[in-house]
Amino acid sequence: MFDVFILMNWIGLFAFAAVGALKGKDAGLDLFGIVVLGVLTALGGGIIRDTLVGEIPAALTSMTDVSIVLCGVFIAVVLSRSVEGALIDHPALLTADAIGLAAFAATGALVGIAAELTVFGVVVLATLTGVGGGSLCDLLLTRVPVVLREDFYATPAVIGGGLCWVAVVAGFTPTSAAIGSALFVFGLRMLAVRYDWRLPTF
Amino acid sequence: MFDVFILMNWIGLFAFAAVGALKGKDAGLDLFGIVVLGVLTALGGGIIRDTLVGEIPAALTSMTDVSIVLCGVFIAVVLSRSVEGALIDHPALLTADAIGLAAFAATGALVGIAAELTVFGVVVLATLTGVGGGSLCDLLLTRVPVVLREDFYATPAVIGGGLCWVAVVAGFTPTSAAIGSALFVFGLRMLAVRYDWRLPTF
Amino acid sequence: MFDVFILMNWIGLFAFAAVGALKGKDAGLDLFGIVVLGVLTALGGGIIRDTLVGEIPAALTSMTDVSIVLCGVFIAVVLSRSVEGALIDHPALLTADAIGLAAFAATGALVGIAAELTVFGVVVLATLTGVGGGSLCDLLLTRVPVVLREDFYATPAVIGGGLCWVAVVAGFTPTSAAIGSALFVFGLRMLAVRYDWRLPTF
Numbered sequence: 001m002f003d004v005f006i007l008m009n010w011i012g013l014f015a016f017a018a019v020g021a022l023k024g025k026d027a028g029l030d031l032f033g034i035v036v037l038g039v040l041t042a043l044g045g046g047i048i049r050d051t052l053v054g055e056i057p058a059a060l061t062s063m064t065d066v067s068i069v070l071c072g073v074f075i076a077v078v079l080s081r082s083v084e085g086a087l088i089d090h091p092a093l094l095t096a097d098a099i100g101l102a103a104f105a106a107t108g109a110l111v112g113i114a115a116e117l118t119v120f121g122v123v124v125l126a127t128l129t130g131v132g133g134g135s136l137c138d139l140l141l142t143r144v145p146v147v148l149r150e151d152f153y154a155t156p157a158v159i160g161g162g163l164c165w166v167a168v169v170a171g172f173t174p175t176s177a178a179i180g181s182a183l184f185v186f187g188l189r190m191l192a193v194r195y196d197w198r199l200p201t202f
Numbered sequence: 203m204f205d206v207f208i209l210m211n212w213i214g215l216f217a218f219a220a221v222g223a224l225k226g227k228d229a230g231l232d233l234f235g236i237v238v239l240g241v242l243t244a245l246g247g248g249i250i251r252d253t254l255v256g257e258i259p260a261a262l263t264s265m266t267d268v269s270i271v272l273c274g275v276f277i278a279v280v281l282s283r284s285v286e287g288a289l290i291d292h293p294a295l296l297t298a299d300a301i302g303l304a305a306f307a308a309t310g311a312l313v314g315i316a317a318e319l320t321v322f323g324v325v326v327l328a329t330l331t332g333v334g335g336g337s338l339c340d341l342l343l344t345r346v347p348v349v350l351r352e353d354f355y356a357t358p359a360v361i362g363g364g365l366c367w368v369a370v371v372a373g374f375t376p377t378s379a380a381i382g383s384a385l386f387v388f389g390l391r392m393l394a395v396r397y398d399w400r401l402p403t404f
Numbered sequence: 405m406f407d408v409f410i411l412m413n414w415i416g417l418f419a420f421a422a423v424g425a426l427k428g429k430d431a432g433l434d435l436f437g438i439v440v441l442g443v444l445t446a447l448g449g450g451i452i453r454d455t456l457v458g459e460i461p462a463a464l465t466s467m468t469d470v471s472i473v474l475c476g477v478f479i480a481v482v483l484s485r486s487v488e489g490a491l492i493d494h495p496a497l498l499t500a501d502a503i504g505l506a507a508f509a510a511t512g513a514l515v516g517i518a519a520e521l522t523v524f525g526v527v528v529l530a531t532l533t534g535v536g537g538g539s540l541c542d543l544l545l546t547r548v549p550v551v552l553r554e555d556f557y558a559t560p561a562v563i564g565g566g567l568c569w570v571a572v573v574a575g576f577t578p579t580s581a582a583i584g585s586a587l588f589v590f591g592l593r594m595l596a597v598r599y600d601w602r603l604p605t606f
């Protein structure tokens with residue numbers, strides 16, 4: 001069952017890398033910029049997370065993640081030149097992206113729980129892991145991160161992080177808490193895409 | 203006497219959170235964006251500071267600070283809907299913000315002194331703790347941080363950080379050095395607000 | 405021979421500080437903003453690098469680097485008021501900047517190798533040390549970092565980082581690997597300036 005969780009993380013790395021690379025391409029960046037945006041979108045949230053809890057980022061000490069990310073960047077750039085229409089809004093990519101959001105948020109929550117943070121700290125790590133990379137990518141393109149403005153994208157990660165913390169406090173194993181909250185985040189995000197949910201402004 | 207210093211930090215957390223939330227609201231962000239900007243303005247400088255000296259950020263391991271911050275965000279949003287005129291320029295908020303700048307700068311200097319940094323390192327931590335959160339907030343809104351452009355806001359923190367270092371080197375206890383430099387920063391900032399001081403450009 | 409490498413780092417600190425300060429001055433920042441941009445351009449990449457591998461940034465614990473940086477800021481501002489024409493494009497500054505890029509990339513690679521990162525991690529640290537400070541400076545001015553868009557500036561650092569890793573794996577001492585890759589980065593960057601190289605866009 002834990003294998004499913006690892007697979008979700010890999011799908012997420014691939015999808016996030018593709019999204020970042022496509023954003024870079026659409027903004028007219030050069031080859032280096034496109035690769036940086038893909039890498040940062042996929043790995044940036046996890047790197048900030050690991051740094052916050054005082055660990056050397058896992059992305060810099062293992063070749064697995066970065067290999068998947070570079071594949072995602074490469075395939076996205078190649079496909080975007082041959083496929084008609086906006087690849088970045090393709091249902092397959094939106095679904096893979098939601099899988100990534102779910103897996104990343106749950107992974108972030110697990111790291112926060114292992115570091116004995118408060119529920120606030122756990123939610124911050126879950127959210128940062130899920131949306132931090134994409135927000136960094138937006139910042140490098142000098143755009144207000146879309147998650148702050150009008151989407152229902154960070155909210156599932158926030159709720160999922162809290163849920164994972166509650167489940168562990170209630171006695172579930174971290175693994176089952178992570179899988180449960182990941183499934184919840186994925187379902188909530190897919191509903192938000194389907195029905196075009198927005199958070200209120202004031 | 204140290205209780206006064208803790209109280210100044212709490213007032214600062216409240217005021218910084220309110221300022222960040224109001225900036226987010228004025229920029230048309232959604233609920234998540236408003237909360238993120240409030241939290242980041244109040245806690246972002248301290249989180250960067252703790253990370254730089256290799257500690258897990260205190261804001262992620264204690265519920266005290268974040269509770270005050272969420273109160274500040276909530277009250278600012280509620281008040282901004284019922285009060286006429288721009289809340290963000292209200293004298294009470296400007297004063298509370300100056301108290302926060304003073305307490306944060308002194309706290310940052312203490313952390314730098316405890317980590318045995320150079321005077322430059324101490325000044326950097328004092329300044330980052332005082333103005334780092336607000337600058338992150340500006341960056342997320344894709345604005346050049348106002349402290350870099352035209353205000354007399356970071357300068358009191360810079361001088362206060364140096365003063366705190368000098369006082370500790372001269373034999374004062376860290377606590378009295380922090381309180382003394384915090385009072386100095388507060389006074390200097392209030393004078394700058396009162397007389398509309400600016401730093402020169404070239 | 406290692407003295408040459410230290411000298412290259414010093415020239416780089418001076419040049420990067422000057423470039424950052426001139427960018428700040430051209431953007432109309434005040435005195436504090438100009439100093440921050442100079443300091444951040446010169447020291448920002450190294451500070452991020454040290455934080456990622458879990459060390460307190462060297463720039464905060466030694467006065468050597470920051471002294472050179474403040475000299476660079478001061479001299480750049482003074483010269484820019486008396487010299488005609490754009491100082492920032494002056495061949496002497498471009499050359500000193502290329503020396504800095506080379507020394508910083510090699511230093512970053514050495515730090516990554518010492519922390520036992522993967523080749524990807526080593527390349528990331530080399531690149532961040534070389535172009536991270538300048539990119540932070542661009543971000544604070546709300547500009548898409550120029551290295552992501554159209555320059556041949558980060559590429560030498562990327563290749564140099566990989567080269568340094570290969571050389572160490574092949575049995576060269578870290579010192580000779582660093583000097584060799586620094587010379588390579590410098591040569592490649594000067595060629596790029598001379599012939600106006602660009603990376604492809606898509």
